[in-house]
Amino acid sequence: AQSVTQLGSHVSVSEGALVLLRCNYSSSVPPYLFWYVQYPNQGLQLLLKYTTGATLVKGINGFEAEFKKSETSFHLTKPSAHMSDAAEYFCAVRPNDYKLSFGAGTTVTVRA
Amino acid sequence: ETGVTQTPRHLVMGMTNKKSLKCEQHLGHNAMYWYKQSAKKPLELMFVYSLEERVENNSVPSRFSPECPNSSHLFLHLHTLQPEDSALYLCASSRGQGEAGVYGYTFGSGTRLTVV
Numbered sequence: 001a002q003s004v005t006q007l008g009s010h011v012s013v014s015e016g017a018l019v020l021l022r023c024n025y026s027s028s029v030p031p032y033l034f035w036y037v038q039y040p041n042q043g044l045q046l047l048l049k050y051t052t053g054a055t056l057v058k059g060i061n062g063f064e065a066e067f068k069k070s071e072t073s074f075h076l077t078k079p080s081a082h083m084s085d086a087a088e089y090f091c092a093v094r095p096n097d098y099k100l101s102f103g104a105g106t107t108v109t110v111r112a
Numbered sequence: 113e114t115g116v117t118q119t120p121r122h123l124v125m126g127m128t129n130k131k132s133l134k135c136e137q138h139l140g141h142n143a144m145y146w147y148k149q150s151a152k153k154p155l156e157l158m159f160v161y162s163l164e165e166r167v168e169n170n171s172v173p174s175r176f177s178p179e180c181p182n183s184s185h186l187f188l189h190l191h192t193l194q195p196e197d198s199a200l201y202l203c204a205s206s207r208g209q210g211e212a213g214v215y216g217y218t219f220g221s222g223t224r225l226t227v228v
Contacts, residue, residue, distance in 0.1 A: 034216050043116070043202055043219035051214055090155070092216075099168075100217060104154045 004093050006103035014111045019063075019078040021106050023091035026072065032094035033074040035065055038105075039087045047089070050074065061085070086110045115139045118203050118220035125193065126228055133188040133223045135203030142208035144186040145217065146178060149200040161186060162208060193227045200224050 007022040032051045036044040048059025055067040065076045088107045092100040116137045125131050146158040160168035161180040177189040204217040
């Protein structure tokens with residue numbers, strides 16, 4: 001079985017500060033991992049994904065995530081937060097078949 | 113434009129009404145999904161269609177009835193809903209069974225449903 005835990009349902013950062021969103025997963029098979037972002041009243045948009053290869057993955061809008069097998073983690077970071085980064089972020093893991101299992105989400109607010 | 117279009121964007125309906133949500137994709141994907149997103153709750157997978165065949169129904173009440181007439185269209189028919197059914201309903205598509213895990217999903221913008 002696969003599951004995803006996002007630590008912290010809400011993160012508040014100052015503009016220009018580091019954004020760090022934590023995601024831990026459990027998976028009985030080699031994981032494929034995803035981060036999605038949801039802006040208010042919108043659907044989910046793919047930020048980045050890890051399937052195989054390089055463990056540091058770069059995505060859109062300056063975000064990146066690192067797959068750490070030993071820690072079963074896939075934390076999302078951005079060096080410098082922008083006001084436009086205010087949104088909800090979801091971590092997801094591939095299951096054995098065609099589904100993705102999503103975490104509960106982390107809401108990011110950015111302070112001016 | 114995300115490639116997955118949902119209509120309407122907003123819907124208010126009474127508990128005795130019948131309405132339908134529509135989802136359309138022209139990405140060549142073979143699998144389509146309905147999710148329910150309620151405030152303060154995780155995304156709930158409702159239905160999965162692969163090659164127009166329903167492959168999963170996650171114990172969804174019968175007042176929700178999905179329909180997938182072809183690989184590009186997915187509907188969610190609603191009748192006699194309850195106020196607790198108010199939520200954002202998201203449609204997603206993927207390249208198909210087994211490949212969603214590699215390529216992920218493409219989501220629509222959702223339909224904000226309010227049941228009064």
